[in-house]
Amino acid sequence: MVKAFLGMGLLGSNFVKAMRKRNEEVQVWNRTASKAQELESVGAKSFADVQDAVKGAGIIHVTLKDDASVDEVLEAASAGFAPNATIVDHTTTSKEGAIRRTAYWKDRGFIYQHAPVFMGPANALEGTGFMLLSGDEAVLAQLTPILAPMTGKIIHLGAEVGKAAAMKLVGNAFLVCYTFSLRETLAIGKALGTSAEDLLGLLEQWNPGTQFVARMGRLTASDHTEPSWELAMARKDTQLFLNAAQNHEASLALLPSIAGVMDRWIEQGFGSHDWTVVGSDVV
The missing domain is CATH 3.40.50.720 (NAD(P)-binding Rossmann-like Domain)
Structure with a gap:
């Protein structure tokens, strides 16, 4: 043919x-x-x-x-x-x-x-x-x-x-966000005096990718009242990231917006819930 x-x-x-x-x-x-x-x-x-x-x-x-x-x-x-x-x-x-x-x-x-x-x-x-x-x-x-x-x-x-087209876009959205999250992580690492090599060394021993299925399960769950990490505590850590970036004039694209989303959920009374409650409005 x-x-x-x-x-x-x-x-x-x-x-x-x-x-x-x-x-x-x-x-x-x-x-x-x-x-x-x-x-x-x-x-x-x-x-x-x-x-x-x-x-x-x-x-x-x-x-x-x-x-x-x-x-x-x-x-x-x-x-x-x-x-x-x-x-x-x-x-x-x-x-x-x-x-x-x-x-x-x-x-x-x-x-x-x-x-x-x-x-x-x-x-x-x-x-x-x-x-x-x-x-x-x-x-x-x-x-x-x-x-x-x-x-x-x-x-x-x-x-x-059309489902193949939709899933391709969903997959590409993940790749874009994943790459920018690495960019953000490298920026915070630089602000804290750690290098890309330091990060790679950590990831060789601690692979957060193994948490993917469990994290998706938490994000899409209907009940977030039994936290493994409270939203308020995750927001506290996020502020530490932001402070480090500000002190070293690091350029961030994601974390300031993430902090804003967390704040809105905390203002609605979800601070003691599992931090994955922030996905409830998109599931």
């Missing part, structure tokens, strides 16, 4: 290189034509016109920037679509956009399957990482063996159209 791949950024280009290693026939296009032309060195066929790139392709992979770019590129390419072609979109997009495109391209006689990934360029080249799928179960059954070589694991999320 001939495949097309639209979008030759770091992720898309490495997906194509991996496809060529598996001797798959791939036609490529990129808005900056030189990036697609570079893939000719591994045996891909590059096209300057996106309509030409998709001609004869049974599956059209897409890895672009956002909803708008996906809509624009697919519309421009559609005159070249083979009958009953399947679009597999790996772009991180809105949930609403994924739902809308699924219905829109179905009405035009094509399958649109959103398949976002938790993968970096190295994963795309190695066929590792995670790919998320949700939607029509018959379509998923047909596509799973085709997509499986691209990734280490396919995570099936059920029949709800």
